[in-house]
Amino acid sequence: MEDVIHQRERRTGWALTIPALLMLALVFVYPIVRAFWQSFFTQNLGTQLQSEFSGFANLARMAQDGRFWQSLGNSAVFTVFSVLLEFILGLGIALVLNQTFKGRGIVRTIAILPWALPTALIALAWTWIFNDQYGVVNDILLRLGIIQTGINWLGNPTLAMVSVIVADVWKTTPFISILLLAGLQSIPSDLYEAQAIDGATPWQSFQ
Structure with missing residues (x-):
């Protein structure tokens, strides 16, 4: 009986925690991952509309700055x-x-x-x-x-x-x-x- 109550409390805890974790992922994790992914691309807004994949060139240039x-x-x-x-x-x-x-x-x-x-x-x-x-x-x-x-x-x-x-x-x-x-x-x-x-x-x- 105690195991059943413990499992029920655990499920309730996860049910209350998951929405908050999803919100944190949406607000914090996604922008960081998105910014890191965009760092592999180069785009000149004055001459081109589409970004081009440049690999680690941006990161290498930043490391030298x-x-x-x-x-x-x-x-x-x-x-x-x-x-x-x-x-x-x-x-x-x-x-x-x-x-x-x-x-x-x-x-x-x-x-x-x-x-x-x-x-x-x-x-x-x-x-x-x-x-x-x-x-x-x-x-x-x-x-x-x-x-x-x-x-x-x-x-x-x-x-x-x-x-x-x-x-x-x-x-x-x-x-x-x-x-x-x-x-x-x-x-x-x-x-x-x-x-x-x-x-x-x-x-x-x-x-």
Whole structure:
């Protein structure tokens, strides 16, 4: 009887999961496969209507292009620092929201707001924030006396990378914190109580 119930639950789980997997394949997998397949073809929109198969010629030319490696390096730096900061900050926020305090529901709602806002709108807002002439960041630094003249945050490659990372961390950290909070809340409270009785420190309980 238990085997029948287990098989039924498994079928129900797959029935609920397959639509989501198909949607992910449609949204993410298909465009990637399509773009990779098109990389084997060459088409000049000014002189020809049909694309011609060129094999690995496009990939070979791309491998010799310095702009490709520069873009790859920028993407790697952005990904490493963004993910690391988002995880650290998200974990800290999740640990705070996992505690019991008055108004916790309201705080959780406010914490997720940056993730809920439209990305295009947030990108435009951060562009204004980092503007070298009337941006909020320069205004605050000037008022505090940290800088004497406005900094062109988006005109310098290094500062532009820092600015983009800051904007992405602000946008994505709430989502990471909610995911980690869901994992923390799935841990039974009995385990924490048993560890407290055994004399475990908060750090040991966290580990």
